[in-house]
Amino acid sequence: MQVNEMNLERKSMSLWFNDFVFDKEDIIFASGSFNGLFRANFKSGKADLIGMFPEEDMFGVHLYAGIHKYKENVLFIPAWGKRFVLYNLKNKTFQNPNLEIELLDKKEKYGKFAFYASILVGKYVYVFGYEQPIIIRFDMESLEGKKYEGWLESLLQFGINKDNPFFYKDICWIEDSLFLVTGQNNSIVELNMKTDQIIIHSVGEKGSVYNTLAYDGKYFWLTEQTRELVKVNKSNWQCQYKEIEKSIQTDYFVFSVFINGEIWLFSNWNENVFKVDCLDYSVNELVIPFDESDEWHPGNEKYGYRCARKFAGDKLAVFCAQDCQMHEFKDGKDVKKIKFYTENETKIKEIWISAYKKVKNFLYEDDKLFKRLDDFLFFIKQNEAKKRTEKRKCGKNIHEFLMKFMDE
Numbered sequence: 001m002q003v004n005e006m007n008l009e010r011k012s013m014s015l016w017f018n019d020f021v022f023d024k025e026d027i028i029f030a031s032g033s034f035n036g037l038f039r040a041n042f043k044s045g046k047a048d049l050i051g052m053f054p055e056e057d058m059f060g061v062h063l064y065a066g067i068h069k070y071k072e073n074v075l076f077i078p079a080w081g082k083r084f085v086l087y088n089l090k091n092k093t094f095q096n097p098n099l100e101i102e103l104l105d106k107k108e109k110y111g112k113f114a115f116y117a118s119i120l121v122g123k124y125v126y127v128f129g130y131e132q133p134i135i136i137r138f139d140m141e142s143l144e145g146k147k148y149e150g151w152l153e154s155l156l157q158f159g160i161n162k163d164n165p166f167f168y169k170d171i172c173w174i175e176d177s178l179f180l181v182t183g184q185n186n187s188i189v190e191l192n193m194k195t196d197q198i199i200i201h202s203v204g205e206k207g208s209v210y211n212t213l214a215y216d217g218k219y220f221w222l223t224e225q226t227r228e229l230v231k232v233n234k235s236n237w238q239c240q241y242k243e244i245e246k247s248i249q250t251d252y253f254v255f256s257v258f259i260n261g262e263i264w265l266f267s268n269w270n271e272n273v274f275k276v277d278c279l280d281y282s283v284n285e286l287v288i289p290f291d292e293s294d295e296w297h298p299g300n301e302k303y304g305y306r307c308a309r310k311f312a313g314d315k316l317a318v319f320c321a322q323d324c325q326m327h328e329f330k331d332g333k334d335v336k337k338i339k340f341y342t343e344n345e346t347k348i349k350e351i352w353i354s355a356y357k358k359v360k361n362f363l364y365e366d367d368k369l370f371k372r373l374d375d376f377l378f379f380i381k382q383n384e385a386k387k388r389t390e391k392r393k394c395g396k397n398i399h400e401f402l403m404k405f406m407d408e
Contacts, residue, residue, distance in 0.1 A: 013348070014294045015040070015047055015340045016321035018062065018079060019307045021069040023089070030064045030076055032306070032321060036348065037087065040340050045326075049344040053085055054094050066118035068125045070140035075125055079113040086143065097138060099145040112165065117180055119171045121193060126178060128167035135191065135198070148191070151198040158202050159185030164209060169255040172215040174234075181210040181222060188213070188220065188232075204230055204239045212256040214263045216278045221263045225252045229276060229283070242281055244274075257308050259316055260332055266305040266318070275332075288334055291323040 015038060017029040026039050028050075035058050040047035053076070056063055065079035072090040075097070086095045117128040125138045133155075135148040164183030172179040176194040181187070186208040190199040203210075203222070210222040210230065220232040223244075231240040253265045253274075263276040264286075273286040304321035311317060316329040328336040342348075 012341045012343055014324040015342060016294075016304075016324045017306065017319065017340075018065050019067045020309070020319070021067050021074060022309075022311060023069065028069070028074060028089075029067065032063075033061050034058065034348075035060050035063060038340075038342065042338070045338045045340045047340055047342040047344075049342060049347055050087075050092075051094070053081070055083070056081055062113070065113050065116050065130075066127070068118065068120040068140075070120065070123060070125075073140055073143075075138065075140065077115050077118050077125075077127055079115065081114075084138075095143075097143055097145060099136065099138065101134060101136065101145075101147070116165070116169050117167045117171050119173060119178065121173060121178070124193070126171075126191065126193075128171075128180060130165045130167060133166050148196070148198060151189075151200075154198070154200050155182060155184060155187060155189065158187050158200065159206065161185065161209065168211055168213075170213040172213055172220070174215060179213060179215070179220070181213045183209055183211075186210065188222075201237060203232055203237060204241075211252040211254075212265060214256040214258040216258055216261075216263070219278070221256070221258075221276060221278070223253050223256070223265060226267070229281075231281075242283075244283060254305055255308065257310070257316065259310065259329075260314070262332075264308075264316075266308065268305060271320075271322075286332070286334075288327060290320060291325065291337075293322050294324040 015029075016032045018032055020027045020029040022042070023039070025042060027042050028037070028039050030037055030053070035052050035056050037050040037053060038047040039050055052058070053063060060080065062079045063081035064076040064085075066077035068075045068077075072088055074087045074089065076085040076087070078084060084097045084099050084101070086097050087093070088095070112131040114129070114131060115127050115134075116130040119126050120140075123140050125140060127134075127136050127138065129135065133152045135151065137146045137148070139145070161184050166184060167180050167182055167189070170180065176192055178191045178193065180189050182189055186202060186204050186206060188201040188203050188210075190201060191197075192199065208224050208230075210224055212221075212223045214221045215234070218234065220234060222230040222232065224230060226244055229242040229244060231242070232238070252268075254268045255266050257264045257266075258278075261278055263278065265274040265276065267274070271288050271290045273288060275284050275286055276282070277284070306319045306321050308316060308318040314330065318327045318329065319325075320327065324339060324341075326338040326340065327334050328338065
């Protein structure tokens, strides 16, 4: 396996993200661990800071869940971010799209993404709500949005699960329709893009909830948590069931991909990929050796598969946040690992210091901050891992840490 030989020093900041788009030889992404828009060389992994997202917290994590590029415009879809953002690569400007969508207060719904599933079809980006029952279509040319109405009641007649999301990550694009599974019940939701009609298909046993969805050209392949595979004939919606006998360290798969006659299932805990042969129904493991947890993503008990994109015909790029690396697959083999990093440390420090000064209205010597900022940034990363269990203490901890070394 080829691995880029960059030996990262402490001053080289590793980067991870929830999604990315290709732009010739580069990729564009939003940092998952702080407010930063980057362009990186896909071969070397070296990234340059493009800018910071306006009106977002400087230290905001998981700001965006999905990214889509159409001509010179790149649309960023909020996860924990406050709003949708459009960036023009030619003019190098940020813009808030015309979308009248009110997101839930993250203090009340902490830990859940606003949106998770999205797809670019032609000039349109279709976006499906995770924590809220929202389906929207955004026109990348007119920069206008449309919200779909009247489908929720039809969906909930098959069941309601208040603890689950409305839509998981996988989307299957088949002819004029998009298909997704919902966390509410045992349904496949179809959006016909030609008629704008939303159709609910009840699939399998009542009470079931499916987490992933893939399509092999004739059959849908679903997973019910990690216990069972469900094969669904699209022409008559008849189901076949197969128990997953392999031991998997998670309750569900985060997403799936159909490639080379197989369904690849990605876990958020186990580094191995589970492959389903669409001909003989067999399930096999693809062992992917991960490096140790990166210092810029410390204390993460989950391995953290974030996204996967097909490219160059038969290649697949899969990103894992735990070791901040992209795994490139060709012919079903893990052929290359790419570590993404930036050397824009000084520029990022200056922006962060300026932001902290502005918020706290403190006047102090930058030299003192620069001497200890490496410690501060690492401290932030450690606190990030505690947010789910100690979310109320993180801001206080960071503030006390700053005040302590400012007084030294």
